[in-house]
Amino acid sequence: MTPLPDCYCPADGTRVPAGSLTWCCPLCRGPLDLDFAPTPAPLKSLVGRVNSLWRYAETLPLSAPTTSLGEGRTPLVELREGISAKLDFLMPTLSFKDRGAVLLAELALRLKPRQVIADSSGNAGTAIAAYCARARLPCTVYVPEGTSAKKLEQIEGHGARVRVIDGDREAAASAAREEADTPGTFYASHVYNPYFLHGTKTYVHELWEDMGGRLPEVIVVPVGNGTLLLGAALAVAELHGAGLIDRRPALYAVQAAAVAPLAHAWTEGATDLSATVPPPMSPTLAEGIAIPNPPRARQILRAVRDSGGTFLTVTEDQIRHAQRDLASQGLYVESTGVACWAAVREMALGTRTAVVPLCGAGLKTGLAPQS
Known part of the structure; x- marks a missing residue:
């Protein structure tokens, strides 16, 4: 069995030994990162491997799974020219989590x-x-x-x-x-434990494989606690560091306008939420990303900035319309899961390619009522 790596606090460097049940930094009580820098396998070596996220074994901090339900390897389908969707709502429990x-x-x-x-x-x-x-x-x-x-x-x-x-x-x-x-x-x-991020990063490893060893120019992700975005940033760094991609895609982070602390901090040029006055919040259909104070805020803002990306916000009406638009195309997605499509479906991306995740099945929440 592969030895477990240690954890460390990205804020102050405090180390937590492998095998501990300690869930946060003992000093600042912040989330932990994993002391783990893998090298992904080249594309040709993936042929014939298990058809789940465990095919990327070199990039995962655990090996020989006994709990797998066949998760991962979700379809990539075109929504319109230049924009595709990854159907992560087809996971065993119907979400990317x-x-x-x-x-x-x-x-x-x-x-x-x-x-x-x-x-x-x-x-x-x-x-x-x-x-x-x-x-x-x-x-x-x-x-x-x-x-x-x-x-x-x-x-x-x-x-x-x-x-x-x-x-x-x-x-x-x-x-x-x-x-x-x-x-x-x-x-x-899923916020404090870094193993979760090393699971979500397989989303991008799959994109890279499905696109024949490249990535889209823009990866659009919904952001509440930022677990998919931070996982995406990990995967991009791994692939680029191994020389398997020659450029890094821009990360576009999407929040509901009703609860958008990170988007607000971004427009203020802040590096953390503590440097801004929180904007007023209201109820949102995108309950899964309605996070007023994400613990990894500093890391999220840095990841978007380092990628050359940006933050986008969507209104409740945009969420409603996007959900019905996807349903009319045969894709029934929960209201949180349509946020990225709501953000980019009318954007002029020019010649850039983009991928959005459809993160949760519509059966989880039903169809949002018309305003």
Whole structure:
């Protein structure tokens, strides 16, 4: 079995040894990164490998999975000339969160905790519940009040215990973090645990393979806690560092205008949220990215800036129209998952190519009502 790499705090350099249940930096309580710099395999060596994200074994911090449900390798389809969509809503639990959840469950299985806990607005909790069920690990998921009934049903269907917390998404996260300090607890956080990011990065490794060893000029991703964007940045760095791509794509980060702290910081030229006055927030159909204070804000802003990308925001009406537009093309996607298409479907990208993720199935939330 491959030895586990150590973790470290990107803010102050504090190291956390491999095999620890410590979920955050002991000094600043911030999220951790992984001391892991893999070299991806060349395109020709992928032929004949397992048809899941585990085909990119050289880039993953865990090997020989026992919890896999065949996640990954989702289709890439054209939406209009120059813009394609990756159908990550066709994952085992119907969202892209399976990419990171399988690594968290695999890690937990090796660490043998007394319990696994997670917090989520729905999709991450569902994915963690499913893979913990696969691993036969007891799991509790903390969710905010108002979480989609369909998502709650799915979490409970996998045998996880659901704790509905009064308040918003941050209230659910705070309750989970308090429990995470209990001895013997593995906090399967898709935000704080870096293994999740090394799962989501396979999204870009698949794009690179499906496009014949290249990447689009623009990768568009929805951003709440930024797990897909930061995973994408990891993969781009790996592929570029190995000489497998000669240029890095621009990362376009999409937020709902109703909850857009990162987009606001971007327009202010700030490097972190602490340097800005938070803009007013209102309810949004894009519940999955309605995160007022993402813990990895500084990393997200830096990743977009370093890529030559930008932030985009979408209105509630744009989300509604984009969801119906995709449905008319045969793609039934949840309201959060259509945010990227809402942002770029009427943009003039010129000759640039772009890919958007369709991150969650429409059955999770239903069709957004017309305004």
